[in-house]
Amino acid sequence: MRASKAERLAxxxxxxxxxxxxxxxxxxxxxxxxxxxxxxxxRILGERGAAEDVTQEAFISIWRSGARYxxxxxxxxxxxxxxVRNRAIDALRSKSGKAxxxxxxxxxxxxxxxxxxRTESEALERETAQEVRGALGxxxxxxxxxxTLAYFGGFSHSEIAGMLDVPLxxxxxxxxxxxxxxxxxxAEGLT
Amino acid sequence: MSEDRHEPQRxxxxxxxxxxxxxxxxxxxxRHLAGCEACRTExxxxxxxxxVLPESVQQVEPSAHLRERLMEQVRxxxxxxxxxxxxxxxxxxxxxxxxxALAAVVLVLAAVVGYAIGGGSDESSVKGGMTTAxxxxxxxxxxxxxxxxxxxxxYLKNIPHLPPEKLLQTWVERDDQIVSAxxxxxxxxxxxxxxxxNDMRGVEAVMVTAEPFPDGSTHPTSHPIASVSxx
Numbered sequence: 001m002r003a004s005k006a007e008r009l010a011x012x013x014x015x016x017x018x019x020x021x022x023x024x025x026x027x028x029x030x031x032x033x034x035x036x037x038x039x040x041x042x043r044i045l046g047e048r049g050a051a052e053d054v055t056q057e058a059f060i061s062i063w064r065s066g067a068r069y070x071x072x073x074x075x076x077x078x079x080x081x082x083x084v085r086n087r088a089i090d091a092l093r094s095k096s097g098k099a100x101x102x103x104x105x106x107x108x109x110x111x112x113x114x115x116x117x118r119t120e121s122e123a124l125e126r127e128t129a130q131e132v133r134g135a136l137g138x139x140x141x142x143x144x145x146x147x148t149l150a151y152f153g154g155f156s157h158s159e160i161a162g163m164l165d166v167p168l169x170x171x172x173x174x175x176x177x178x179x180x181x182x183x184x185x186x187a188e189g190l191t
Numbered sequence: 192m193s194e195d196r197h198e199p200q201r202x203x204x205x206x207x208x209x210x211x212x213x214x215x216x217x218x219x220x221x222r223h224l225a226g227c228e229a230c231r232t233e234x235x236x237x238x239x240x241x242x243v244l245p246e247s248v249q250q251v252e253p254s255a256h257l258r259e260r261l262m263e264q265v266r267x268x269x270x271x272x273x274x275x276x277x278x279x280x281x282x283x284x285x286x287x288x289x290x291x292a293l294a295a296v297v298l299v300l301a302a303v304v305g306y307a308i309g310g311g312s313d314e315s316s317v318k319g320g321m322t323t324a325x326x327x328x329x330x331x332x333x334x335x336x337x338x339x340x341x342x343x344x345x346y347l348k349n350i351p352h353l354p355p356e357k358l359l360q361t362w363v364e365r366d367d368q369i370v371s372a373x374x375x376x377x378x379x380x381x382x383x384x385x386x387x388x389n390d391m392r393g394v395e396a397v398m399v400t401a402e403p404f405p406d407g408s409t410h411p412t413s414h415p416i417a418s419v420s421x422x
Contacts, residue, residue: 023262023265023266026262026265027262027265030258030261030262031258034253034257034258034261035250035251035252035253036245036246036248036250038251038252038253038257039248039249039250039251040245040248042248042251043245043248043249048254051253052253052254052256052257053380054380055253055257056257056260056261056264057379057380059261060261060264060265063265074242078242081242081245084245085245087379087380087381089210090380090381091380091381093381094380094381094382132243132244132246132247133247136247147209147244150206150209150210150211151209151210151241151244152244152248154210155211156211156212156213157206157211157212157213158213160211169202171206171211172202172203172205172206172211173202175202175205175206175209175211176201176202176204176205176206178205179205179208179209179237179240179241180201180205180237180240182240182243183236183237183239183240186239186240186243
């Protein structure tokens with residue numbers, strides 16, 4: 001397949017080709033998502049070299065396991081970013097000497113969800129980066145802090161509670177309030 | 192947590208979506224979710240708020256070199272090999288498989304060896320070669336063998352950094368003879384790896400050594416980094 005043809009395919013159509021080890025399909029896939037993948041890894045790790053290593057390992061993982069993508073689990077982009085996030089957090093923990101929390105099959109921890117939700121999420125992913133930044137920026141600092149520490153820092157709620165010297169319930173409550181606020185703003189942005 | 196009708200455990204669900212629960216709590220919540228529609232509905236409603244978080248980060252361009260390196264790996268087939276998937280099978284009939292390929296499993300045994308590849312740090316194990324112990328004592332390599340019928344999966348953790356000219360190779364011992372299990376692999380960056388051995392019949396021990404990339408060896412050329420005795 002020529003790359004120009006692969007460029008016209010949706011991510012979900014590229015995945016079976018990647019599963020068949022089609023390098024053109026993989027190249028198109030990387031060109032579409034390599035930037036956001038690297039940006040996420042860089043946000044978590046804070047070093048270009050480490051972020052590139054994680055991004056490379058994540059994409060190689062996808063190259064070898066592309067056939068494992070299950071559309072019922074969500075969009076390809078969400079799946080891919082989940083892989084990058086897990087590997088980056090794992091690298092972060094290894095670097096800091098913390099025991100890795102993830103299990104062996106770290107690429108498959110994303111939960112399944114139904115097709116209608118997937119459609120909505122895809123729209124959210126592509127349209128709302130700025131809205132999310134805005135929503136995060138508008139969150140009370142105590143809520144954005146716990147969300148950031150958990151998602152981008154890989155810290156558990158008990159670790160965060162220790163860091164901030166607040167009860168566990170308070171940490172989880174702030175997480176919930178923050179996510180609910182983001183979720184509501186996203187829903188409003190779609191209407 | 193009751194599975195009767197109840198208010199969704201929103202705080203728990205938020206922490207779960209952010210991967211912030213402790214492992215035991217995660218397992219407990221997942222068991223609850225399996226039987227609670229109210230919580231599942233709440234979870235799915237809230238999930239997009241987490242899914243968009245990676246989209247919110249400031250976009251930074253990776254170097255062109257990353258793309259070149261990646262495509263070079265992919266086009267040369269090295270990417271597949273370095274990832275430990277569908278590898279060559281010098282022993283014949285053996286391969287690595289995804290972990291998910293296993294269904295029912297039976298735990299056999301675990302062993303720990305702290306031999307360092309490429310300048311590692313565990314002096315005692317370098318001398319001793321193999322030291323049987325329970326898994327879960329970092330920084331040494333931990334190994335766990337899980338059998339399923341005639342096959343088995345070897346799980347490794349805390350593997351030291353592997354030089355680029357090396358890969359890991361598995362060996363099995365039968366009737367006092369050590370032969371290649373035909374599985375070559377590169378550990379993940381976090382120091383973990385899994386390897387499937389298709390035929391475990393008569394195997395008394397499984398070992399892993401560092402061997403030359405990309406072809407491995409016909410016989411072990413280094414001390415094992417891990418060895419699992421099969422009971």
